[in-house]
Structure formats: structure tokens, C-alpha cells
Amino acid sequence: AQKITQTQPGMFVQxxxxxxxxxxxxxSDPSYGLFWxxxxxxGEMIFLIYQGSYDxxxxxxxxxxxxxxxxxxxxxxxISASQLGDSAMYFCAMRSRGGNQFYFGTGTSLxxxx
Amino acid sequence: DADVTQxxxxxxxxxGKRIMLECSQTKGHDRMYWYRxxxxxxxxxxxxxxxxxxxxKGEISDGYSVSRQAQAKFSLSLESAIPNQTALYFCxxxxxxxxxxxxxxxxxxxxxxx
Numbered sequence: 001a002q003k004i005t006q007t008q009p010g011m012f013v014q015x016x017x018x019x020x021x022x023x024x025x026x027x028s029d030p031s032y033g034l035f036w037x038x039x040x041x042x043g044e045m046i047f048l049i050y051q052g053s054y055d056x057x058x059x060x061x062x063x064x065x066x067x068x069x070x071x072x073x074x075x076x077x078x079i080s081a082s083q084l085g086d087s088a089m090y091f092c093a094m095r096s097r098g099g100n101q102f103y104f105g106t107g108t109s110l111x112x113x114x
Numbered sequence: 115d116a117d118v119t120q121x122x123x124x125x126x127x128x129x130g131k132r133i134m135l136e137c138s139q140t141k142g143h144d145r146m147y148w149y150r151x152x153x154x155x156x157x158x159x160x161x162x163x164x165x166x167x168x169x170x171k172g173e174i175s176d177g178y179s180v181s182r183q184a185q186a187k188f189s190l191s192l193e194s195a196i197p198n199q200t201a202l203y204f205c206x207x208x209x210x211x212x213x214x215x216x217x218x219x220x221x222x223x224x225x226x227x228x
Binding site for chain 2: 009033035037043044045047050091093095100101102104105106107
């Protein structure tokens with residue numbers, strides 16, 4: 001069975017500081033993709049970053065990076081230089097190659113403090 | 115124009131009423147999904163479809179039905195709405211089931227059942 005776990009219901013970070021949002025996953029498939037989405041208070045789901053299970057390097061997209069530790073089955077999102085606009089819910093998700101479904105975690109609510 | 119659109123964006127209805135949520139996409143994707151989001155529970159899959167002749171139940175399909183009228187259109191119906199179906203509903207699409215194809219989400223429909 002596939003499963004995504006986000007153990008931090010809520011996180012706070014000071015503006016301009018870095019923050020790590022945790023995500024662990026469980027799968028027996030050798031090939032899979034890991035995704036992070038941002039959901040601001042307006043409700044839309046915004047794709048942030050992707051990491052493939054065979055990628056040798058950690059993914060980066062601007063201020064977002066993914067700390068991928070395959071042996072530990074973790075895919076933590078790192079946001080550098082936090083901004084007030086980063087306050088939102090963040091969801092980790094996974095899909096196996098050839099898989100029909102995406103599996104989502106329960107999300108982490110991030111609040112950036114001025 | 116948005117790639118994935120949902121109508122209505124907000125809806126308030128009464129217990130026992132039939133309601134339909136509609137989703138259209140211009141991304142040319144075959145795969146379409148319906149999710150509901152409840153606080154603390156993340157996104158849960160209701161139904162998904164790979165083409166007009168292929169409909170699959172997700173994790174929480176009871177009380178819901180769907181119709182895939184065309185490649186670009188996927189509707190979700192609540193035959194007899196009940197208050198615990200109050201939630202934020204998302205339609206999503208994705209490309210081929212390679213691990214790296216993310217899902218693209220519509221803006222969501224906030225449904226309240228009184």
C-alpha cells in the first residue's frame with residue numbers, strides 16, 4: 001500500500017528564515033515521483049516541486065528545495081528565506097510510475113511571522 | 115484562461131437536494147479526478163476516469179456519482195446531499211502515468227449542505 005505521512009500539523013517560521021516541512025512515504029514500487037503542493041487561503045492547489053525516485057540530485061525550484069533521502073523514505077520540503085506570502089497549507093504527494101492514483105498527506109499549515 | 119475550470123465555485127444547498135459539480139479542462143489529458151478536502155484529512159479521492167468509458171471508484175465514492183461526458187468534461191453528482199458532504203471539492207487532471215507527471219487542479223468548489 002502507498003502512504004504519505006506529514007507529521008507536522010502546524011509550523012511557524014520567522015520571516016527570512018528557512019523552514020523544513022517533513023514528509024515520509026511508504027511504497028514498494030521502485031519507480032515513483034514525489035510532489036509538493038501549496039494551498040494558500042484562497043484555496044487553489046499550486047504545484048511547487050517534483051522529485052523522481054531515480055534522480056541523483058535533490059530537486060530545486062527557486063527558494064524551494066526537496067531534501068530527498070531515499071533510504072529513509074523521506075522527501076522534506078525546504079523553503080529558504082521565508083516570505084509572508086509563504087503562509088499556506090503544504091501537501092506532499094506521491095505517484096508510482098504507471099500508477100493510476102496520487103496519494104496525498106494530510107498537510108502542514110505554515111505561518112510566517114513578520 | 116485557466117486550464118482546469120470548475121463550476122460553480124461556491125454552492126449552498128439543502129439536505130436531500132441533488133447537486134452537480136462540473137469540471138472542464140483544456141490540457142488534453144485523459145485522466146481526470148475528483149477529490150474532496152476536509153480540514154485535517156487532506157485530499158481524499160472520490161472517483162477517477164481515464165476516458166469516457168473508464169470510471170473508477172476512489173477511497174470515498176459512497177454518496178457520489180460521476181459522468182465523463184467527453185475527454186474534457188467530468189461531472190460529480192451528489193444524488194441526495196447530506197451535511198457531512200460539506201467540503202471543498204477539487205477536480206484534477208494528469209497526463210500519462212509516468213511518475214513525473216503532476217496533477218493540475220481546478221480552483222475548487224466550496225459546497226455547503228445545510
